[in-house]
Amino acid sequence: MKIYQKILEDVCIIIPHGRLDASNTHYIQKSLSEEAEKEGRVVMDLSSLEFLDSSGLGAIISLLRRVKKNDGDMKLVCPADKIRRVFELTRADRMFDIYDDCEVAAKSFPRGKA
Amino acid sequence: MKIYQKILEDVCIIIPHGRLDASNTHYIQKSLSEEAEKEGRVVMDLSSLEFLDSSGLGAIISLLRRVKKNDGDMKLVCPADKIRRVFELTRADRMFDIYDDCEVAAKSFPRGKA
Amino acid sequence: MVDKLTLGFPAHFKYVRIASVLGVQAAQFIDSESDPEELLEFAHAFELAISEAVTNSVKHQRSLSRSSKIVVEIEISRTEMTVAVMDSNPHFDITQIPAPELDAHPENGYGIYIMRKIMDRVESRRENGWNILIMTKKRPGV
Amino acid sequence: MVDKLTLGFPAHFKYVRIASVLGVQAAQFIDSESDPEELLEFAHAFELAISEAVTNSVKHQRSLSRSSKIVVEIEISRTEMTVAVMDSNPHFDITQIPAPELDAHPENGYGIYIMRKIMDRVESRRENGWNILIMTKKRPGV
Numbered sequence: 269m270k271i272y273q274k275i276l277e278d279v280c281i282i283i284p285h286g287r288l289d290a291s292n293t294h295y296i297q298k299s300l301s302e303e304a305e306k307e308g309r310v311v312m313d314l315s316s317l318e319f320l321d322s323s324g325l326g327a328i329i330s331l332l333r334r335v336k337k338n339d340g341d342m343k344l345v346c347p348a349d350k351i352r353r354v355f356e357l358t359r360a361d362r363m364f365d366i367y368d369d370c371e372v373a374a375k376s377f378p379r380g381k382a
Numbered sequence: 383m384k385i386y387q388k389i390l391e392d393v394c395i396i397i398p399h400g401r402l403d404a405s406n407t408h409y410i411q412k413s414l415s416e417e418a419e420k421e422g423r424v425v426m427d428l429s430s431l432e433f434l435d436s437s438g439l440g441a442i443i444s445l446l447r448r449v450k451k452n453d454g455d456m457k458l459v460c461p462a463d464k465i466r467r468v469f470e471l472t473r474a475d476r477m478f479d480i481y482d483d484c485e486v487a488a489k490s491f492p493r494g495k496a
Numbered sequence: 497m498v499d500k501l502t503l504g505f506p507a508h509f510k511y512v513r514i515a516s517v518l519g520v521q522a523a524q525f526i527d528s529e530s531d532p533e534e535l536l537e538f539a540h541a542f543e544l545a546i547s548e549a550v551t552n553s554v555k556h557q558r559s560l561s562r563s564s565k566i567v568v569e570i571e572i573s574r575t576e577m578t579v580a581v582m583d584s585n586p587h588f589d590i591t592q593i594p595a596p597e598l599d600a601h602p603e604n605g606y607g608i609y610i611m612r613k614i615m616d617r618v619e620s621r622r623e624n625g626w627n628i629l630i631m632t633k634k635r636p637g638v
Numbered sequence: 639m640v641d642k643l644t645l646g647f648p649a650h651f652k653y654v655r656i657a658s659v660l661g662v663q664a665a666q667f668i669d670s671e672s673d674p675e676e677l678l679e680f681a682h683a684f685e686l687a688i689s690e691a692v693t694n695s696v697k698h699q700r701s702l703s704r705s706s707k708i709v710v711e712i713e714i715s716r717t718e719m720t721v722a723v724m725d726s727n728p729h730f731d732i733t734q735i736p737a738p739e740l741d742a743h744p745e746n747g748y749g750i751y752i753m754r755k756i757m758d759r760v761e762s763r764r765e766n767g768w769n770i771l772i773m774t775k776k777r778p779g780v
């Protein structure tokens with residue numbers, strides 16, 4: 269599993285590639301710098317994710333909770349149908365705003381935060 | 383295995399996709415129309431071939447022989463490194479002109495043939 | 497006649513995907529005249545269900561230090577595909593597993609729930625010290 | 639400790655790629671610090687060698703109508719990867735197989751020649767009615 273990172277202005281974009289399952293959920297847990305976690309503007313671009321199961325989903329939910337603890341949010345971008353299905357089956361889709369485009373997702377955060 | 387075909391002026395271009403092994407060599411054998419075989423200007427575009435073993439190679443060699451029987455030729459285009467290695471290991475690379483580009487390969491046939 | 501594929505491997509998380517991808521490959525041998533989209537969805541159902549089942553086999557093994565063996569059997573018949581996942585973990589009975597509280601969005605506990613949702617049938621039984629989890633789904637277009 | 643993956647399947651050409659792809663996946667578990675290109679080449683060597691060996695097992699089985707079983711075992715040790723391909727075909731001895739006449743460009747007969755070229759070691763033996771072909775290659779960066 270490769271996880272690329274990109275900073276778009278003040279938003280941290282995480283881009284996991286390949287398959288996310290119990291063998292590599294720890295990469296997701298470590299994918300956020302302390303700073304980005306505090307800033308709390310996170311986008312996870314799922315367009316390069318090829319497979320997700322409930323272990324991977326659990327890691328994503330856990331990351332969301334960490335970001336929310338600091339009043340931040342994590343938005344999702346472009347999950348393939350088979351990825352989206354996992355979110356829907358588990359109702360985790362209700363926890364996230366899901367966008368078609370990274371830039372739109374990045375612009376969606378309220379500005380002027382401390 | 384999908385094999386796409388394209389006609390570029392008077393040249394028949396065969397484009398095998400995916401994996402070519404003993405399970406699907408018959409597709410290669412059938413990939414040439416009777417007319418194209420008689421015309422004898424054939425290009426096999428290998429850029430979409432993901433895997434080739436010696437069974438697949440045997441089918442390609444056999445196709446070359448059929449085309450040559452009518453004084454034609456078959457050129458190869460753009461094999462990936464791992465495909466090229468199979469040709470080199472077996473010295474089959476010496477039987478073929480190998481090009482980087484379909485159009486250049488198509489233009490390489492002598493014109494004015496009956 | 498039923499074709500059977502058998503895969504045996506050590507109970508490590510890193511091998512989960514090997515079993516899961518085998519399921520996808522097996523599903524793709526189904527030369528159905530059905531809609532390619534349906535076939536993709538069918539293949540993904542097995543990819544996911546096998547990943548869930550095998551992850552459980554690794555996660556709930558007796559000792560993580562001395563990893564045990566997992567066996568996955570895939571059978572394709574004229575009408576359905578069946579996957580059996582076998583491990584030597586402590587006995588469990590899937591009929592006794594409560595569904596997750598979806599609206600509380602827990603971080604785990606989805607495995608068996610998902611299998612049930614995407615397969616036609618999920619059963620577990622105990623045989624000679626092995627847990628056998630059996631998942632079945634009708635082939636697309638049947 | 640050596641990890642072992644075992645795959646069993648019916649002797650049909652359509653399953654050759656399942657074994658071959660398993661070899662690629664196994665090779666990719668080698669978390670070597672070596673050059674990614676070297677690892678790709680290593681994985682491809684097994685992809686190709688397994689395809690050749692399993693194709694032989696299917697092609698030379700006793701009866702094509704009642705297909706027999708093939709077993710592929712993959713072992714990864716600290717220093718090398720080993721693949722054993724087992725079938726119940728008539729006995730053959732790879733030391734007795736002549737090399738192909740490359741400059742005559744035959745349309746078959748390359749299988750064992752290729753295995754020898756891309757593996758470090760290829761051996762065959764007979765055990766309890768099984769042919770066992772064993773291919774070994776040193777891990778990249780070892």
Ligand SMILES: Nc1ncnc2c1ncn2[C@@H]1O[C@H](COP(=O)(O)OP(=O)(O)O)[C@@H](O)[C@H]1O
Nearest residue numbers: 552553556585586588593604605606607608609
């Ligand atoms: N292969 C298995 N071996 C032993 N116990 C299992 C196995 N699969 C499931 N279980 C039991 O069933 C429970 C529910 O499984 P599951 O729905 O996948 O959620 P989770 O594994 O996240 O708890 C597990 O907590 C475990 O007690």
Ligand SMILES: Nc1ncnc2c1ncn2[C@@H]1O[C@H](COP(=O)(O)OP(=O)(O)O)[C@@H](O)[C@H]1O
Nearest residue numbers: 694695698727728730735746747748749750751
């Ligand atoms: N698995 C096998 N079972 C029985 N015979 C085999 C097997 N593998 C190889 N052989 C024998 O070795 C010969 C050489 O094999 P190979 O180099 O792969 O070329 P080919 O299979 O194209 O003849 C075969 O013709 C066959 O007689």
